[in-house]
Amino acid sequence: MRIEKNRKKTFAKKSLGQNFLIDQNYIQKIVSALNPQPDETIIEIGPGRGALTKHLVESGANIIAIELDRDLIPLLQNEFENYENFKVIEEDALQVDFSELAKFKEARSKVKLVANLPYYISTAILQRLIEQREVFSEFVLMLQREVVERITAESGNSERGFLTVLVEAYCESQKLFDV
Template sequence: MFAKKQFGQNFITDKNLILKIISLLDSEPDQLVIEIGPGQGALTKVLVEKYRHVLAIEIDKDLESFLKAEIPNNNFELVMADILTFDLSNYLKNQKKIYKKISIISNLPYYITSEIIFKTFLNSEHLDKAIFMTQKEVAQRITATVGENNYNNLSVAAELYSHKKYEFTVRKQMFNPVPKVDSAIISFNFNKPSFNIGLEDKIKVNEMVRKLFNNRRKTILNNLGNLIGDKSRAQKILESLGIDFQLRPEVISTSEYLQIYKLVGDFKNED
């Protein structure tokens, strides 16, 4: 089977790397593990030996017969679908009644990395953990903390929904075909979120922060003023929180964004 560029496929070839990645999942055997993009089944073959049920979601129809032949295990379920249109929410709600734990694992296609991560976040209330492989630069952005150059709205979102961690770097030579850049493994523990707020508020905070990062070269005062359509009110909000007007979005912490959100209330939902 050949890797297809349109699906961002790069297959893992190192067995020790596979074992190292899977070791980051919880060892509880009574677990549903969802693998997004199983490819040639390198991780999948190990997962079915460790966990009660493995659901693999694959978009490449050419891999269907190959995967079914390679992994005949009864606890293996293959769904041919695009993860972005797959009804993950309803699926997880039903499965949560059956399994002690549910986790997601994936070597993420580079071209839809953010979309898959956000979809995972939106369903995190039904999940225990997610282990993702991304391009190293993307992993550094996601796991960045306030004040770092890579800190962005995705960094804030990851912190809102989970305890995030940069696990380790993966050299590009461990894939076939060899990609242009190194990758990294990152983990999200949804049982230990840094902030205890409801899903609806998390979604609204994410939207607010995304808009405030749209013009990251501008000050927080200008961006917040544009967002709520009232620079004078924005100044009063920042004053009440003791936040310097001249700071830029990348030096505002997640906890400060939460405080801003609580005072802002409704904001203009326009880009």
């Protein structure tokens, strides 16, 4: 990986709900939960500056990163230019047809998804992922505590609602750790 001392510093954009993941302890927990393998494709929504992406590409898995922030695209392309198993796409994850993405020549048979989702689009992204669930063997999502509480709410809990029922109907959910 090439690091440039004079590269343009990128800041999280509040308008996109960005919150860059940099803590190596949490990154390792996410990588461990995802357990990427060389015969898999990992779709990463919102790679940001690539802190998690670095560990994913080094696993040998094929990585397809979806990034909306056009200022981050060149940074990611530069950072991972020596990795043949990395591709970045400038796109809104809410508009992506994941079944088409899984057909890319870079895609492998088993497809997993990982994302650190902003609160304001968590529900919409979850709905989109569930609509296209046949594409994925698994997703590992970093979500705001309130969203996780709604998703994992037990019967009779006041947090239980539409999102709880939707996720229960099509997925198995598990809270892995607090941040």
